[in-house]
Amino acid sequence: MNAARIIVLIAAGLAAAAAAYFVYRSSSGAPATVEPQIVQAATVDVLAARRDLPVGARVQASDLYWQAWPEDAVSPSQILRERSPDAAEQYAGAVVRRAISEGEPISPRFLLQAGEAGFMSAVLSPGMRAHAVPITAETGAGGFILPGDRVDVIVAYEAEEDGNSRRRYFVSETVVENARVLAIDQVFGGDEESDSVVVGETATLEVTPEQARALALATERGQISLSLRSLADAEGGPRLVSTQPDPRVAQPAPDPVTPYRNDDGQVVVYRYGQARVTTVDEN
Known part of the structure; x- marks a missing residue:
């Protein structure tokens, strides 16, 4: 009886040892990997x-x-x-x-x-000005000038020749070359629908302050026309060609010349650097 009890005790001890060994082995192993959950934000x-x-x-x-x-x-x-x-x-x-x-x-x-x-104002290049000039279908290249094109600005006016004949004649001068057209009336550049003909009454040009003054004077002096430039000839910025001096501003006088009376009883004098003929009242 004692031997049987001893055998049972030994078996129980071995089972307990085996259980302890397996518990030790499982606790000393690498921890189980937990996959992170990724939440997709809307x-x-x-x-x-x-x-x-x-x-x-x-x-x-x-x-x-x-x-x-x-x-x-x-x-x-x-x-x-x-x-x-x-x-x-x-x-x-x-x-x-x-x-x-x-x-x-x-x-x-x-x-x-x-x-x-x-x-x-956002469209303008730094230092430039937007200046509008009057145009018609005839003076605006028949309506084929579109925003984004480059043009020359020409003024035509009637002048009077000095001298006895007082002959009147017409003059045309280019005021500004290669000016960029910003708009025709209220039609601006950059629109996909701007490829059609645009006929308006005003053309807004991008020019320098000095060129804007010259254009303002040219508009008062005569009729403004726009001449369309080729795409191959549109490099660079606008260039001032004629300043159209204001006749009300005194111009430099030439060397002093003594007025003289001609055969018709008229006196030749100098004004604004040019010879002028005036009739002198004999009284």
Whole structure:
């Protein structure tokens, strides 16, 4: 009986030892790997810039694209694809009011579209001025001058020859060469629909301040005509050709000349550097 009890005790001890060994082995092994759970955040498509857009740049449809953006980070000012699916085409031709970085979401307040206040000032190159001149179909190349073209500005006026005959004749002079046409009436450049003929009453040109003064004087002096330049001859900026001096401003006088009386009883004098003939009252 004692032997049987001893055998049972030995078997129980061995079982306990085996259980302890297996518990030790399982506790000393590498911990089980837990796969992290990735939660996909909801996104929406917002209109963004494909490249850096500086102030004054004209936006093209290819400059814009739809970018996935976290839905909970969308600003009310951003343009969503679900609301405006044609926004890229709608903003083509707009002018950048505030510099936009590549990949930055677009806001309507960053852009100026044709017809909005400040659009023309954003289109102008630094240091340039927008000056309007009157035109007709005849003086505007039959309506074939479009925004973005380059033109020469010509003024035609009637002049009077000095001397006894007082003969009158017509003169035409080129005032400014290679001026860029910004608009015809309210039609601006950069629009896809501007390829048709545009006949208007005014043409807005991009010129320097000095050229703007010359054009203002030329407009008062005679009729303005625009001569369309070839695309191959449109390099460079506008050039001032004639300043059209104001006849009311005193001009440098020539060397002093003693007035003399001619055979017709008239006295020849100098005024504004040119000979003038005037009749002298004998009384």
